[in-house]
Amino acid sequence: MSVDAREWVWKHSSSRGTARLVLLSVADRVPDEQCAAWASLSSLIERTNASRTAVRDALTSLVQSGELKVLDHLQGPQRTTAYRLPRAAAWLAKVAAATWEDPDAYVEPPTESDPVPELDETRLRRHGIWPKEGTESDPSRRNPAGAESGPSRRIPTPRRAGIRTAQGTESNPQNRREPKVNRKGSSSGAALTSAGEWQVDPATEAWAHQQGHLTRLGKDGLRAADAKWRAHRADWKPRSASAWAADWRSWIAREHAPGRPNLYALPGSGPAPAGGMTRAEAHTAALLAALDEPTGTE
Template sequence: MSRDTREWAWEHSASRGNARLVLLSIADRIPDAQCVAWASLTSLMRRTNASRNAVRAAITALAVAGELEVLDDLDGPQHSTVYRLPQAAAWLAKVAAARKDDPEAYVEPPAASDPTPELDIERLRRHGIWPKTRSESDPPRQDLTGSESAPPRQNLTPPRVRSRPLPGSDSAPQNRSEPKVNRKDSSNGAAGLTSAADWQVDDACLSWAQQQGHLARLGEHGLQASDAKWRHHRADRSPRSAAAWAADWRSWIAREHSPTPQRPNLYALPGGTPPPQTGMTRTEAHMAALLAAVDDPTGTE
C-alpha cells in the first residue's frame, strides 16, 4: 500500500523541497489504505538528511497545506509520533470505489471535496499504533504543527556548548587550541580575525606537516618557500579566524610539489653549445637542446 501512497505523493502533492522529502518518507511507511504511519523525528532527519529544525518546518508546512496530519491522540512504538496523509486516504478510497466493479475504470483526479474515510483504530493496532493512554503526570507532547496552544520551541543548543566566554583575562584566546599570537585582535569588534600576513604557523601545523611527511618531502627551506608563496597569494584576502587560516595553509602545503633534483646538463655533451644562461625556463632549455642537436654534424651530409 505504500506504493500507492508514494504514487499519490509523486503525482498529486504540491509540496516541494524538504517538505516533499518528509512526505515521501512518511508515505513509504504507510501499511494500508488508511494512510496512517508512525515515524520518529530522528528517523525523518536521517532519511531526508535534513536538520531537526528543517524537518519540523516541513511538517508544519505540510500540515498547513492539508497534506499531513499529526494524530496526537495516537501513539506509535516507543511513543513515536503518528501521522496521516488525509488527501492520500481520500484519493485511495475514491480509486477503490470507482474500480470496485471495473478495475480499468477511469478515476477523476483528486479534488478538495473528496471525503476522507474515518479511522479504524482496530486496524491500526496491527501496525503498533494504539490510542494514547496518558496519565495526568505525563508531560504533553510538543505540537509540531505550530498551533496557538503549542508550547514555545525549546532551545536546541546542546548542553555542552557554552554561550558565554570562558573565565579569564580579556586578552586570553577563547579557543585554547589557538595560540595567542593569532588572536591579538580579540578585544576589538572583529574578535579572533587576523590577516594572512599576521597569522603565524603554530605548533599544531608544524606537527601536522611532520606527521604527514610534508616536512621531509619539501625540506625546511622548501616549506619556508611554500609558506612565503602562500602569504603572497593570500595577502589580499579578508581577515579570517586562526583556524580558517590554518586549514587553508595545510591545504596549500599538501598541494605543493616536491623540489626535483637538477636535471643533467645537456650542453655538457661533446659538440654542444654553451650551457643555457640562468633564468631559462624548462621549455626554453628543452628547445635550446633540440636546436643544439640539429646543429651537430651527423656524417651523412
C-alpha cells in the first residue's frame, strides 16, 4: 500500500524540495489504505539527507498545507510520532469506490473537498501505532517533528501494554512485505552492507524520477537495470549505503532504454549452448567439428 501512497505524492502533492522528500519518506512507511505511519525525526533526517532544521521546517510546511497530519493522541515504537496523509487516504477511498464495480471506470482528479475516511485506530495497532497512555507529555503538539528520545529508563513498560510491534525496533519495516531500510550505526559510522541487502532509498528514487530515468527506462526497465546491477555487484565487498547509492545512480544513468543495446549484461546471460553443454564444452565441440571438416586437400 506504500506504493499507492507514494504514487499520490508523485502525481498530486504540491510539496517541493525537502518537503516532498519528507512526505515521500512518510508515505514509504504507509502499511494500508488509511495512510497512517510512524517516523522519528532522526530517521527522516537520514532518509532525506537534509539538515535537522530543514526537516523540521518541511514538517511544519506539510502540516500547514494539509497534506500531512500529526496524530497527537497516537505514537509509534519508542514514542515516535504518528502521521497521516489525509488527502492520500481520501484519494484512495475515492478510487476504491469508483472502481468497485468497474475497474476501468474514470476517476475524477482529487480535490480538497474529497471526504477523508475516519481513522480505524484498532487496525493501526498491528502496525505498531498505539494510543498514548498515562500522563506523559506530548511534544508533538508543539513540534510536528515529535520526540526523539526512547522510553523512560526509570519506569519500564509493563508487559503486554503500551507499544507492541512484531518488528521490535524502529530500524525494522512496519510492513513485513517491505524491505528493511538502509540505516547508519550510531557509534561506528555508516554500517556496511552488501549490494543485495542495500535498498533504493526515497532520495535515490526521487533522483531517478527527477532526472528522467524513470520515464526513459519505464518501471520494468528500471527494475531490470536494478537486477543487473545487483548481479554484477553480488561479489563486491560490503559498502556504506551512501556508496551503494552513488554507484547505483551511476549505473542507471548509463543504462540504455529497453529495445536498445544494453551497456551491461548479466554474468553468463549469453545464448545457452545446445544440448545442455557448458560454454567450455560447446567451444571444445566446435573446435573438434572444425578439425573433422574436409578441407579439399586430402
